[in-house]
Amino acid sequence: MELRTPPPEAIVIRPDTWTEPFWAAAAEHRLVCARCADCGRYRMPPGPFCPACRSQALEWPELGGRGTIFSYTVVHHPVTAALRDAVPYAVAAVTLPDAPGARLVGNLVGIDSETLGIGLEVQVEWADIREGVSVPRFRPVR
Numbered sequence: 001m002e003l004r005t006p007p008p009e010a011i012v013i014r015p016d017t018w019t020e021p022f023w024a025a026a027a028e029h030r031l032v033c034a035r036c037a038d039c040g041r042y043r044m045p046p047g048p049f050c051p052a053c054r055s056q057a058l059e060w061p062e063l064g065g066r067g068t069i070f071s072y073t074v075v076h077h078p079v080t081a082a083l084r085d086a087v088p089y090a091v092a093a094v095t096l097p098d099a100p101g102a103r104l105v106g107n108l109v110g111i112d113s114e115t116l117g118i119g120l121e122v123q124v125e126w127a128d129i130r131e132g133v134s135v136p137r138f139r140p141v142r
């Protein structure tokens with residue numbers, strides 16, 4: 001069964017101090033990941049303190065956009081009216097080889113539920129959902 005994606009009106013993005021650099025880069029179709037500027041540990045989503053060294057210093061290196069599905073779920077039940085025509089859709093946690101330890105969550109595109117699986121290689125692509133707002137999605141690498 002071909003998977004769909006949630007419509008723009010169902011996607012709410014509320015950047016804060018710790019996530020704004022990610023969304024600013026996303027608007028330019030650049031994938032970045034928070035990395036501790038003191039010990040080098042990657043983390044996503046970023047929070048105020050590094051879980052390894054408690055530093056608050058962050059840097060945002062750009063990533064290549066390749067990843068591997070770590071886990072996923074296929075949503076069949078539309079939990080809001082905006083999702084009525086969007087099911088089934090898949091949400092995956094993707095590991096990123098150039099950001100070890102971090103996992104990025106996003107929808108999957110260009111795949112059916114029979115092909116979907118843990119370990120599948122994917123590439124990020126960008127969905128422009130509103131003026132100045134883009135979200136990462138993942139497409140299988142063929």
Ligand SMILES: [Zn+2]
Pocket residue numbers: 036037038039040041050051052053054055
């Ligand atoms: Zn650290």
